[in-house]
Amino acid sequence: TALASCGLGGLIGQTAELLTSRAPLPKPFRVPLPIPPVKRPVRSDGTTDYYEIVQRPAEVEILPGLKTPIFGYDGIFPGPTLVTRSGRRTVVRHRNELPVPVVVHLHGGHTPADSDGFATDLVLPTSGWRPPRHMAHGGGAMLGDVSEGEREYVYPMNQRAATLWYHDHRMDFTGPQVYRGLAGMHLVRDDEEEALPLPDGDRDIPLMICDRAFEEDGAFRYPALDRKLYDTPGVLPDYMEGVLGDVILVNGAPWPVLEVEGARYRFRILNASNARRYRLALRPGPSEGAAFVQIGGDGGLLEAPREHDHLDIAPAERFDVVVDFSAYKPGTEVTMVNLLGEDSTTRVMRFRVGRRVRDHSRVPAKLSTIERLDPAKAVRTREWWFRRGRTGSHKGWTINDKTFDPRRMDARPKLGDIEIWRFVTDLHHPVHVHLDPFQVINRGGHAPGPFDAGWKDTVDVRPAEHVEVVVRFTDYRGPYMLHCHNLEHEDMAMMTNFETV
Numbered sequence: 307t308a309l310a311s312c313g314l315g316g317l318i319g320q321t322a323e324l325l326t327s328r329a330p331l332p333k334p335f336r337v338p339l340p341i342p343p344v345k346r347p348v349r350s351d352g353t354t355d356y357y358e359i360v361q362r363p364a365e366v367e368i369l370p371g372l373k374t375p376i377f378g379y380d381g382i383f384p385g386p387t388l389v390t391r392s393g394r395r396t397v398v399r400h401r402n403e404l405p406v407p408v409v410v411h412l413h414g415g416h417t418p419a420d421s422d423g424f425a426t427d428l429v430l431p432t433s434g435w436r437p438p439r440h441m442a443h444g445g446g447a448m449l450g451d452v453s454e455g456e457r458e459y460v461y462p463m464n465q466r467a468a469t470l471w472y473h474d475h476r477m478d479f480t481g482p483q484v485y486r487g488l489a490g491m492h493l494v495r496d497d498e499e500e501a502l503p504l505p506d507g508d509r510d511i512p513l514m515i516c517d518r519a520f521e522e523d524g525a526f527r528y529p530a531l532d533r534k535l536y537d538t539p540g541v542l543p544d545y546m547e548g549v550l551g552d553v554i555l556v557n558g559a560p561w562p563v564l565e566v567e568g569a570r571y572r573f574r575i576l577n578a579s580n581a582r583r584y585r586l587a588l589r590p591g592p593s594e595g596a597a598f599v600q601i602g603g604d605g606g607l608l609e610a611p612r613e614h615d616h617l618d619i620a621p622a623e624r625f626d627v628v629v630d631f632s633a634y635k636p637g638t639e640v641t642m643v644n645l646l647g648e649d650s651t652t653r654v655m656r657f658r659v660g661r662r663v664r665d666h667s668r669v670p671a672k673l674s675t676i677e678r679l680d681p682a683k684a685v686r687t688r689e690w691w692f693r694r695g696r697t698g699s700h701k702g703w704t705i706n707d708k709t710f711d712p713r714r715m716d717a718r719p720k721l722g723d724i725e726i727w728r729f730v731t732d733l734h735h736p737v738h739v740h741l742d743p744f745q746v747i748n749r750g751g752h753a754p755g756p757f758d759a760g761w762k763d764t765v766d767v768r769p770a771e772h773v774e775v776v777v778r779f780t781d782y783r784g785p786y787m788l789h790c791h792n793l794e795h796e797d798m799a800m801m802t803n804f805e806t807v
């Protein structure tokens with residue numbers, strides 16, 4: 307099936323960044339932190355676990371007394387958490403009961419190309435929605451692998467334990483569709499990690515952090531409304547910086563509170579925001595030791611723990627951290643703050659510390675071994691420029707001065723080769739590479755920064771900076787995407803493809 311797109315991002319004439327809610331903001335630290343339910347497989351056999359997710363519209367109460375229409379995996383936001391086992395095949399059948407086409411990407415997944423959620427591999431709605439005329443021809447005509455109503459995504463899970471997430475990846479519409487609720491966590495577990503005495507069970511908690519703004523009636527406020535997305539050809543705004551909301555949600559709840567015992571907790575922190583960066587800290591800080599002990603990043607465990615007073619986290623990055631609440635007096639209220647916020651976004655959530663309890667967990671000095679990719683063995687260096695469009699007809703955002711074209715491959719790395727990729731920016735861009743993680747070797751001409759450790763799949767490149775990473779793709783041939791994970795930048799064409807050969 308051939309489908310075309312207007313290629314215009316669906317963002318209507320706005321360059322606005324910080325959106326102000328029209329609904330009254332709720333009082334912080336009232337709602338208990340929700341934990342998304344863990345999805346059960348519909349069946350399992352010797353090698354494979356099978357899951358079924360229905361994407362559907364729903365109404366949820368996020369602000370007290372108001373209903374927010376969402377697009378939800380299984381009708382909830384965040385979607386259910388998948389917990390799968392390294393080495394066991396995972397098959398997820400997604401059925402699309404939404405009024406819009408979707409694409410599902412497992413972020414951080416080492417996934418064959420046909421299941422990676424290429425931006426034009428649409429799953430059309432079961433309702434029979436078809437693209438309107440102005441999107442069905444012209445411009446960036448695209449030939450994707452389009453499915454009707456549902457699609458099975460097959461994940462070999464040939465990868466180590468890590469905190470992944472899944473989210474929408476539809477060309478030009480990822481921003482609005484993720485903002486509407488299409489995001490969930492996916493944890494991969496393995497024996498190596500389970501053998502460690504890290505906090506687990508109720509003390510292993512995902513924290514999906516994102517910002518939103520709300521209309522008066524409780525609807526999400528976003529510069530493009532669905533009706534307009536489909537009825538208006540769209541006007542490409544100049545250099546849309548990305549959408550920022552004034553309400554911080556953790557696991558879908560505004561500024562929630564979590565009752566914790568005086569013990570160690572493991573938090574898998576994901577920044578699922580469209581465009582917002584956070585600098586997370588705890589107030590008060592612990593009486594001794596660091597606020598956060600980082601044990602893992604995007605691609606799983608670090609070799610050794612790293613202590614941080616604060617965490618800088620850009621869109622799509624994950625930090626797996628341990629916080630020791632026994633370092634606080636029982637009764638202390640510990641607020642997770644955002645040192646980069648404006649007013650209402652300077653706080654994120656709160657922990658209410660209870661009595662000290664017996665805690666057998668600890669953070670071992672050695673967590674894992676990481677194969678170091680040797681830059682001296684790199685067969686080539688590729689340079690990727692992330693910047694604003696230069697020419698009149700190419701407003702929006704570009705990579706190597708080109709806007710996204712699903713048919714154009716900008717690199718053909720050979721499977722098994724080690725390469726150095728150099729990301730250079732004008733402004734601030736969180737750069738994400740599909741298929742395999744990388745290791746940061748250089749940031750701005752210096753050693754990697756404090757938040758660059760371990761295997762990463764997203765790296766925040768600061769204004770006028772360059773970051774070098776060493777990468778090696780393995781196993782799967784195909785077209786894969788490379789893009790800015792500021793979702794408005796991505797939708798405004800800051801994306802390209804490479805083909806592994």
Ligand code: C2O
Nearest residue numbers: 411413622738787
């Ligand atoms: Cu999290 Cu290409 O995406």
Ligand code: CU
Nearest residue numbers: 735790792795
């Ligand atoms: Cu960007």
